[in-house]
Amino acid sequence: MLSSTKEKMIAGAADLISRQGVAATSLRDVVHHTGTPRGSLAHHFPGGKQQMLEEAVAYADHAVAGPLADLLHTHGPVEGLLAFIAWWQHVLEVSDFEAGCPVLAVAIEQGSVMDTLGDEEVGARERLRLLVHGAFSSWQGIFAGSLVKAGVEDERAKSLAALVVASVEGTVAMCRAARSREPLDSVTRELHAILKLTLQQVPTSEKNE
Secondary structure, eight states, rough: OOOSSSEEEEEEEHHHHHOSSSSTTOOOHHHHHTTTOOHHHHHHHHHHHHHHHHHHHHHHHHHHHHHHHEEEEEEEEHHHHHHHHHHHHHHHHHTTOOOOOOHHHHHHHHHHHHHOOOOOSHHHHHHHHHHHHHHHHHHHHHHHHHHHHHHHHHHHHHHHHHHHHHHHHHHHHHHHHHTSSHHHHHHHHHHHHHHHHHHHHSSGOOOOO
């Protein structure tokens, strides 16, 4: 449960960005979407849209990292990934395939971010880039760690983690375009097969408890 007006606004900004992108999401849109007082903008976001974007990306990073880490810890890399993808399928279907990943939306729109923000602050675009990179790296690190714990060699685990994150992120976008979960179902089958084969090839002596 969101405990403050600011948290509600950040979550609302992330939701809007996931649906309509950065350029189409204004501060006024966030106020309307969240039902919060317009005066809260200046109080909670003195840095304007730039600050809200940065905090929305950080929020989205943690919103994905938490469930991903929990599912992998509980179920292991193969079943944990399937459960995580099922979570994404639920997000897509509940939103009628309108909601995607706000982090990916910011990454795609980096070229237009400064047009939206203006030239008011040097380094604004770079800060957003680093936040997006940090989110993707965090998710990859979580998944790679689960594979290493299951006995997969470190470099192989990193490569597979990059494949998984890229596949899920890209396929979520494909599902939104198709208004169907079929692309994600297809990619899930392939990822499942690759991970099962990888873990079958791990010597028993290499598997960590």
